[in-house]
Amino acid sequence: MTARDAFLKTSAESLLIDPILRVQNLGVTFDTHRGPVTVLNDVSFEIRPGEILGVVGESGAGKSMTGNAVIGLIAPPGRMSSGQIFLRDERIDTLHGEDLRRLRGKHIAMVFQDPLTSLNPVLTIGQHLIETIRQHLPLSERQARQRAIELLTDVEIAEPAARLNQFPHQFSGGMRQRVAIALALSAEPALLIADEPTTALDVSVQAQVIRVLRRVCKERGTAAMLITHDMGVIAEAADRVMVMYQGRVLETGPVRQVLDAPQAPYTQALMAAIPALDKPLRRLPVPEVGRAAAPALAPAAPAKPSSAQTLVQISGLSRDFDLSGSWLARTLARQPKRVLHAVQDVSFSIARGGSFGLVGESGSGKSTVARMIAGLTRPTAGRIVIDGHDRWGDPASAAALRRRFQMILQDPYASLNPRWKVGRLIAEPLEVLGLSHSADETAERVQEALRRVRLSPDDVRRYPHQFSGGQRQRIAIARALVSRPEFIVCDEPTSSLDVSVQAQVLNLMKDLQDEFGLTYLLISHNLAVVRHMCDTVGVMQHGRLVEVGEAQQVLTAPAHDYTRALIAAVPDMRRARTD
């Protein structure tokens, strides 16, 4: 059967089955003291039994608001201003009180982003499940227990009977999220709303949660609404996709059709802005609504002839953390010392003007390496030599290095002091490092740094919270640039940003590298971003560097098993699903 036949068959089937959820012309308005603000406008969609509808869009697009409207959870001053919502031909947006409460949980269930906070830490997993089952279904304690075991088996939890008596903290993040899915399914709901269910999880765990979610929905015929900003997750899990932007639906269609041949210009640009593992570009196109996708850009030039000159040389770097109790307590309890080897014997070098990418799961020791290079954590063993100066050698060379080194941190919402104005924030490195001789010179250099990151010089008088996430990260980059460093460590610089903003920031970082000959150490869990930015890549696992080499080589033909597993686990929106 050809793909076309399959497509015709499924669409013919779907025409025969009535949708479980039908949303028509949904509008949500917030009444503020400056007048009503429309956050959702004319949103219409349907979900059929067993179908997973992926809802994608940037932050603020109205994805979560749509999910909340379906379950009747719009917080005041918001209200539903227009439209109708039907669950199996029964109108549900007019329900309230006891009827609405019965609807939630029994007919519509939710899975939230953070499985750590959505499960009650003082109740066992069994108590969670059995209580929910008995609340919705007329079952005895024993029957409910049996059903709980079946549910846990269904979401692939090993030894479910024993696991029932354990508490949430005894489960790993991915297992907790699968328990949350079991909990949501315990009352056999017709519709499951999953709001960013894998965002808080590591890549390798994410894949399993997606697979479980997809399988249980297919088997039970549960309709699901999967809200996420990650196109890879959509490609792996969803049957159909709805793309949202600024509270409106831009496009709805089968998943491969939307991802491979998007119709709306915004969707086209959004797809192009996502860095690909296999197809690196010199620059990423930046989506702007109302404008057609940028013409295909020239592919990346083959790796620059790397100058043999080494700027950063790291050899035998190790760091242990002592996790045992105090000396006295340990001696009394006769416990041995417990030591965590966070980083073990890591060695690599970065060429001047080059970019080195360090990848790995959380807890692999990437950030500890960055902290040691930044001079924040003292290594247990090993040397960090930057341009001939030993980082942890005599204080004089460490001080000299400070002027030539800068760091960009992950979360621009946390890394800028909320009480300081932008001008003072950017000027701080000049002040502390004693690089400026007069107030005029400081002002001059701050203005220049702002221009470099395409912000207005007038912005010095504003506070960080008055800027968007992408603008804040550019402020952080301006702050890093103002001392004219040679070497910049970027710790997950774009992982808290939307795809389109990520494209802007990555382009800016490349431009600045070309202009000033900067050297980057980029730490990221996002392999595609590392592929886009770096010429050399190191892969870390359990504190060890398991593979180092040219980015092209490592990410397309990995030599180490762990690298292969890591690449396979990344949900790739350009890869067709095999099931």
Next chain:
Amino acid sequence: MAESSPSLSSSLSPAPVRWWQLRRSESAVLRALGRSLTVQAAVLVLLLLCGAALFTPWLALQNPFDPAGLELLDAFTAPGQAGLSGATYPLGADEQGRDVYSAILYGLRMSLFVGGAAVALSLAIGVPLGLIAGYAGGWFDTLVMRIADVQLTFPVLLVALLVFGIARGILPESYRDEMALYVIILAIGLSEWVQYARTVRGAVLVEKHKDYVLAAQVIGRSRTGILLRHILPNLLAPVLVIATISFALAIVAESTLSYLGVGLPPTQPSLGTLIRVGQGFLFSGEWWILLFPGLVLLALALSVNLVGDWLRDALNPKLQ
């Protein structure tokens, strides 16, 4: 880049920054004032009370500290009536023929001074201790917090009484009355610092793990610099709230100590002493001796709390 497009043209020729533009955030504080009627009323009351305390010698009808100026015959004159000596007492007179209105003015002055000085003292002790304990941790943290825990097990008044008793023992007798004012400030200040130290320490523990502290460490700012310039401004809100509450509490504590007879001598009446005196006459019909100082104390404590709450919000750049 949609975000920055309006600024690209202006970025070529940066406009000079004028001083009035720099002061925009201060005027935002005043703009916030215009929004709430309650806050406006509280600020007005507080300004009135402070003004009254400042200009007491010109506003008072008589000097209640000068026994020669008192008319014993006019004792217990009701509010607004003329006494036997012919003088009129707007808020009545007490058992010594003292004008209650004038006594309140002088008492208000004393109470404001005691409250302000006691808060300043406990701030000066508690905030640095909390900052260092929270940031440095280790033995210093343990030491300060255990002392604080021990002190918390004693009621505030008991600590104040203890300080008062020790001070009396140390000071020579001839200085006692003269130094009573400073001893009571010391007693209240030493009993309130724990609140500041504990709150500041807790807030520092939260703030010091934020990325902006890390960013300051990366460029090599010293620990003192990070504490004073980065962390301290972010602690303003909780400290301000405690300060307003403990300002009102300090005034009440002074009243209580004076009531117990260990506070200010009768020659230096505060609002607290006036209330203590007035309480004795409540059931014999001379209600004005108690009521008016009580109302002034209430207005003072309430307006300080309201203004403190407003300042906390107005100084938060996120709420402007």
